[in-house]
Amino acid sequence: MPTGARGSGRRTLDSAAVPERPGARAGEAAAVSTPLSQAVEKDGPLSEADLHKLALRTAKALARRHKEGTMHGSLHPGNVILAPEGAKVSTAAREVPPSYLAPEQVEDEPVGPPADVFAWGATLVYAATGRPPFGTGPDAAVLRRVTSRRPDLGDLEGPLRELVARCLDKNPAARPTSRQVVRALRDGRTPTPKPRPKRIPRYRWRMMVALAAVIAMGFVMGVLV
Numbered sequence: 666m667p668t669g670a671r672g673s674g675r676r677t678l679d680s681a682a683v684p685e686r687p688g689a690r691a692g693e694a695a696a697v698s699t700p701l702s703q704a705v706e707k708d709g710p711l712s713e714a715d716l717h718k719l720a721l722r723t724a725k726a727l728a729r730r731h732k733e734g735t736m737h738g739s740l741h742p743g744n745v746i747l748a749p750e751g752a753k754v755s756t757a758a759r760e761v762p763p764s765y766l767a768p769e770q771v772e773d774e775p776v777g778p779p780a781d782v783f784a785w786g787a788t789l790v791y792a793a794t795g796r797p798p799f800g801t802g803p804d805a806a807v808l809r810r811v812t813s814r815r816p817d818l819g820d821l822e823g824p825l826r827e828l829v830a831r832c833l834d835k836n837p838a839a840r841p842t843s844r845q846v847v848r849a850l851r852d853g854r855t856p857t858p859k860p861r862p863k864r865i866p867r868y869r870w871r872m873m874v875a876l877a878a879v880i881a882m883g884f885v886m887g888v889l890v
Contacts, residue, residue: 697749701792702742710795719745719752720789720825721850726754727785728843731778738776740784741765742791763807764797768835771808779837782846786832787816794819798833827855 701719705711711719723745730737737744737754741762744755763771767783770776790798798816799807816833818826828849834840841849845856 699747700743701745704747705795711792716793722752724846727781728847731843736778737781742788763804764799768812771812779840782832782840786829789829793821
């Protein structure tokens with residue numbers, strides 16, 4: 666599949682894997698498993714081929730959970746484990762960095778599987794570029810970007826860039842399902858876009874009302890002065 670990030674010299678999963686010796690103990694095998702966050706911080710973004718493998722395995726893991734009627738709820742690079750047999754999604758409860766929270770989680774809206782899809786897209790950006798899609802800094806600043814700014818997709822290109830962008834849509838109803846993501850990765854093309862939801866999410870209404878209040882207050886203060 667001709668997708669992924671441009672450039673050479675990227676980290677490959679195979680280069681980090683320690684060959685398994687006959688009779689190796691379980692503890693030794695576990696020692697070669699590394700969180701994606703640590704691996705990228707140490708060795709840089711994944712290669713194009715390994716990025717696609719990571720994308721497909723993690724999307725399949727989410728699709729299985731969603732089919733069972735559950736969601737992960739805390740997917741981020743620290744919960745994606747790179748192991749010799751391939752990437753795995755950990756179910757260990759960890760605090761989610763703000764750049765991997767969906768807008769509906771930030772705004773205390775109803776949360777479901779689309780939030781996992783958003784986190785998957787953000788995690789893929791980190792794996793491909795070494796940076797979270799909404800930058801770093803104080804939590805409040807990052808959360809503001811999550812709800813109001815476009816993600817920085819770096820040098821992702823091709824169908825994977827388009828797919829990730831769709832997954833990072835601010836409106837959960839516009840994102841593809843995890844099952845559609847898996848199919849898109851297998852077929853090498855993005856899912857058919859969903860019709861844009863006509864209803865404006867409540868968090869957007871609140872942002873609009875807050876902005877209007879600030880403008881009105883500024884106008885009143887200007888008149889009084």
